[in-house]
Amino acid sequence: MNQPIIEMKGVSKVFEIDDIQTHALQSIDLVVQEGQYLSITGPSGCGKSSLLSIMGLLDAPTSGEYKIDGQSVSSLSYDAASKLRNKKIGFIFQSFNLIDEISVFDNVALPLRYSDESVSSEAMAQRVTECLELVGLGHRLNHKPNQLSGGQQQRVAIARALVANPSVLLVDEPTGNLDSKSGDQIMDILDDLNAQGRTICMVTHDARYATRAKTQLNLLDGQLSYSEVERLEAV
């Protein structure tokens, strides 16, 4: 039986600026099982990124309950949340968010350095190289991120997300800054990862890529609905 990795119950997010309230998320109920490949689509401004941020503990919900691996995370301290992110979550952003000043190797190694478990430098080197080879960049260890193409940078980001062996990958518009060929390559990598058992939660507004996911959700005005395919499977 599959474990639920993410359990959300009645999660809402309200932004308040100058007395104007934006209900970015309204009472979201969502369960992501281990090994699931989930895509979330929806028009711009519907709350996709907000949902992903809350999932990734980068933001706190206004109300609702949220568990990761069965552990409630509603009242975690700043550092406890960081620790949990480090252990359980791998992020892949639209704008890659690599650190320009350090090498590709160091970028990928970063989660291991922040990890609680001390990792020997040989083990670290082995793991980092392994992950970079997985995304086809084993030969670019010593480059600086800005010496790589966009597609290559996103692959570095994927390697970084994988390196600490997280429970779930949270992916926000991974192809948004890429041409279609690079985009396809990234999507192929994600497919492979899921095939190997990785849990993936991906936000995209590209219908072509959304359909690669096994479960497709649609977010509209802060509310989730299951897509046609999912409904069929559910029946």
Place this chain on the structure above:
Amino acid sequence: MNMFRYLLRVAWQGLSNRLGYAFSVISTMSFTLGVLFCTTSLFYFLVVQPLPYDEPERLYKVEKVQIDKTGQPNVKAYGYASLIHFYENQDSFSTTGIAHYDDDVIVSHPSQPLVGMTYITPDFFTTLGTEAHLGRLFDETEKLNAYSPNAMLSYDTWTNLFNSDADIVGKTVLISGKSYTIVGVVSDSFVEPELYEVGRKTGVWLPWDFNPTPENRRTRWGDRDNPRVFIGKLKTSVTPEQATQAVTALVGRTFQEKVAAIPFYNGWSVEMELNSFRDVILGDSQLTAYLLMACALSMLLIATANISNLFLSRAFESKKEFAIAAAVGANMKQIRSGIFAEILLLLSVATALGLLFGYVGSELIKTYLHDVLPINNLGGLNWIAVVIALPVLLGLSWVLALISANVIDYGQLQASLLSSGKGTKAQVPKSVRNTLIAVQTLFVSMLVFVNTSFSLSAVNAINDSEVINTDNMIGLSLTLDRQKPITREEARAWFTQVEAELKAMPQVERVSRSMSPVSSTFGTWSLVDEASLQTVLPEAKIVDEEYFNLFGQALLQGSMFTRAQATDYERLLIINDVLAERLYPNGDAVGNRLSFDLNREASTFTIAGVVKGVKMPGAISIPPRVYRVSKGGYDFVIKFKEGHSVSRSTIKGMLNNISSRLVIYELEDLEEQKFNKLKNQYITGVMSISLTLISIALAALGLYGIISYGIQLRRSEIGVRVSIGASRKAIVIQMMRDSLVAAVVGVMVGFVLIFVFKNEFNEHVQGVIHNYWYLLGAVTALCIFIIALLSILKPLRGFFKQQPIALLRQSDN
């Protein structure tokens, strides 16, 4: 015009997103401007402004330097007869005047105030070009040897002590048993030249003839007292060098005739010295003014570093905005105008604040330093200074702005825009960031080091255990109302009774009938050791048998004076250990004899004991000293029991019971006298330390600005690290490590520089650098560590208060 307003609005918005940056720039600039305004104003008053006299550049104070047999200058003093002879016979000056400075009590005034009395010849005022406010100035009536008992009041005395009495002319004042008729009040605009002592003001001007030199000394040619001043206005046909030669010949001739025959002066000679009024009045202060100016300029240097660092960082940060502006068609000029609008905004605020600081600072200087600076017409903030200082700093900042604007390669702007989709946001390159931090640290480390050594040396000077102990002591000087004659015996009996009554007071621990060593000066005696024939010139003081016990000077050899020795006025000396060491390095000093003139038994003294030497406040070393025993005169030093004291009115009552003719001449806390002695040191110390503190604050501000700004710019990077799972501690350590490497380099370079200049600098701080090298280094390093830590924690705290997602958002804020 519209464009201009638009630019200013954009600049305003940009700055409100960068309050830390705006704060750093504005505080640095306004601080520096304020200090620059103050120092240039002070500089103007001390160095540039002409002295307020007729043809001030031709005015000289002429001094007679007595040169001892070894060729060393000994004292600067006129013998009474020699001064009169010089005054009557010189022909290098067109007008001259002589003055004798003293203090005395106006006995006829209900409050019996002690005021400065200056005894002058009438041409003293003519030479300066003085005018009268009321009545007349001294004239032929008061000329030398006319003995006309007339007086003039200073404007302050007239207003403060005589309520600006319009009918003052013709009234009389009683001073030292003599009644003087007031003939005039000196003009309000007259600025008394401080020729004799800084801060001394004359309250009453009296004719030269009545100066307190006793008759028997008026015929003396050699004299070592020096309350006498000669001033003259040089003839236009004579150069100062010619005048020096002529007057040296004139005075030298009479010196050889009248003085050289006295055994003491065997082999001595004189040299006359012409000192311009500017040098006499402003001498040390001019030096201070230059010193302050140097401090201010070094501050300017630091400010320049701060500002250029900040501008540079800002320019790098704005690179992306410029790229976008360029992409939508802005040309170079428009982009530059944007930069300048922002800088203009900053500079205007800074200038306004700087003027405010300068004004307040100048007023403070005027209020608090009025008594210490030798000029009586300090004018506060000087607009000429403002007009000079303002363009300097503004121009400088403008140049810096230009440079930082040009650092950006506009050709690459478009390219950077195209590639801006990838990677994190535009950042100040690490190398630039680190260089800026290193330069700032260099400044801070040098300043902290230098300032700490100044403070340390000041603390050392104040806590010097060798300085004379004056706890719980007062000095009391009496004088007599001599309207009716008083016999010597009568007066002596009164003083003896005063001593007895003081000792009988329950609050009093000890009484010595001696002058306070803090307020009075020591004499210089020329003594020959009978055995070795070695001549020494120790400082000398006449004391009674209680003196050493009172001041806690321990006896090292021999015995203390006794009451009987004092009463009999025996020819006994006690010398201090410094003199003993010099004269009798490996023997017993006691029993040896020192003499003014070995041929005369009456001039020969026996050494009774050796005491531990004490330092006078402000002195660097302890000079050799001799003390002669006496039973004392008009002066008392009283030590109270711990926690007790006696009021002036109690003492006055006690005196009155003995005789109504006993008048308090001076009653002063010795601690206060000590402070007065140290006043100049304190003021220069405080001034330079506060200036250095301000520069440290500035440099620290700069370091803070550059580090915290650097962190601000790493906002999104920090966001990435947090999202990957970095703890707050890990982030702090990372930022600390990044900044500290550069900071350590800066500190190292600073220490190397300090080390290179160590020896020159060490002299100015009494060697504290040699003794406290490690402490100073540790303090400096600690300061920098703390500043760096604060600069890192401040922005990080702001970051950690928000949810991590806020750091990752594209916008800068």
